[in-house]
Amino acid sequence: HxxxxxxxxxxxxxxxxxxxxxxxxxxPWFSGWWTRLWADFKxxxxxxxxxxxxxxRWRSPELSVVYGRADIAPxxxxxxxxxxxxxxxxxxxEHYDFLSFDARRGPLAATGGFTRHDDSETKTPRxxxxxxxxxxxxxxxxxxxxxxxxxxxxxxxxxTPPTIAASGRMDxxxxxxxxxxHATASAPGLFRFHEFPVQNARLAFDLVxxxxxxxxxxxxxAGGPLSGTATVT
Numbered sequence: 001h002x003x004x005x006x007x008x009x010x011x012x013x014x015x016x017x018x019x020x021x022x023x024x025x026x027x028p029w030f031s032g033w034w035t036r037l038w039a040d041f042k043x044x045x046x047x048x049x050x051x052x053x054x055x056x057r058w059r060s061p062e063l064s065v066v067y068g069r070a071d072i073a074p075x076x077x078x079x080x081x082x083x084x085x086x087x088x089x090x091x092x093x094e095h096y097d098f099l100s101f102d103a104r105r106g107p108l109a110a111t112g113g114f115t116r117h118d119d120s121e122t123k124t125p126r127x128x129x130x131x132x133x134x135x136x137x138x139x140x141x142x143x144x145x146x147x148x149x150x151x152x153x154x155x156x157x158x159x160t161p162p163t164i165a166a167s168g169r170m171d172x173x174x175x176x177x178x179x180x181x182h183a184t185a186s187a188p189g190l191f192r193f194h195e196f197p198v199q200n201a202r203l204a205f206d207l208v209x210x211x212x213x214x215x216x217x218x219x220x221x222a223g224g225p226l227s228g229t230a231t232v233t
Contacts, residue, residue: 015054020047029054031061033093036123042076066091078143080136081105094118103136103144108161110134110141124172131167138162138185145170148177152207155194155232162187168207181207191219198226 002017015029023038052068066089073084087101096116103110112132119126125146134141138158142149148170168181184204191201198219206213214230 011058013054013056013058015052017054018051020049022047030064031093032123033061033064034066037091037096040078041072042079043072044074046073048072048075062093064093077103078146080140080143094120094123105136108135108137110136110144114145125170126173127169127171129169132165134164134166135161138164148179152179152181155212156185157192158185158187158201159190160187162191178209179207180209183207193217193230194232197221 001019002015004013004015006013022043023034023041027035049071050068052066052070054064054066056064069086069088071084071086075082075085077085082103082105084104085101088099090097090099094117096118098114100113101111110132111134112130114128114130114132116128117126118124128145130145138153138156138161139150141164142153152170162185164183164185166181166183168179168183170181171178183206184202186202188200191198193201193203193214198217198221201217201219203217203219204215206215210233212230212232214232217226217228217230219226
C-alpha cells in the first residue's frame with residue numbers, strides 16, 4: 001500500500017510504497033537497471049518487507065531514484081545463503097549505495113555498507129567501495145563482492161570462520177583491475193597463507209593491486225610464537 005503523485009505537465013512522479021512484495025512485481029515501472037539490481041538475489045517463499053520512496057520522470061529512466069529499506073528472510077545473495085538480510089539503500093540507474101546492511105546466518109553475521117557504480121554502456125561494475133565487519137566464512141563473504149572477491153582472498157584459508165574488518169575500493173578501470181583494501185582478521189585454529197600453516201592467527205594486511213602486504217602477523221607454529229611481516233607480489 002502507499003501513494004502516488006504526478007505532475008501532469010512534466011510527468012515527474014513519486015511513489016511511496018510500504019508492505020511485502022517481490023521486486024520483480026514492479027519491474028515494468030523501470031528500465032532494465034532495476035531488474036539487474038536484484039538478479040543476484042534468490043528470495044524465499046516470504047516476500048521482502050520494504051518501505052521505499054521512488055521518484056522519477058516517465059520516459060526518462062536516467063532520472064529514477066529509489067530510497068528505502070528492506071527486510072528479507074530468508075534469501076541467498078550470490079549463492080550465499082542467509083537467514084535474514086536488512087538493508088537501507090539509495091539507488092539510481094547504475095549506482096547502488098547500500099548505506100547499511102546486516103546479514104545473518106545463525107550466529108554468524110556481516111554488517112557495514114558499500115557503494116557500487118556500474119558502467120552505463122556495459123552494465124558491469126566500474127568501482128565498488130566498502131566498509132564492513134564479518135564473521136561469515138571468508139570465501140563465502142567474498143562472493144558478495146562479485147567474482148573478484150574469492151580470487152582476492154584465495155591466499156588466505158581459515159579452518160574456522162574468522163572475525164574480519166575490511167575497508168577499501170575495487171576498480172575496473174580501462175587499464176585493468178585495481179584494488180586498495182585494508183583489513184584485519186583473526187580466528188582460532190589452523191590458518192594457511194599461501195599454504196604456509198600456523199595456528200591462532202591474528203593479522204593486519206593490505207591488498208594493493210597485485211601485492212599482498214601483511215603488515216603484522218601474530219600466530220603459533222611448532223609449539224612456539226610467530227610474529228613478523230610479509231610481502232607477496
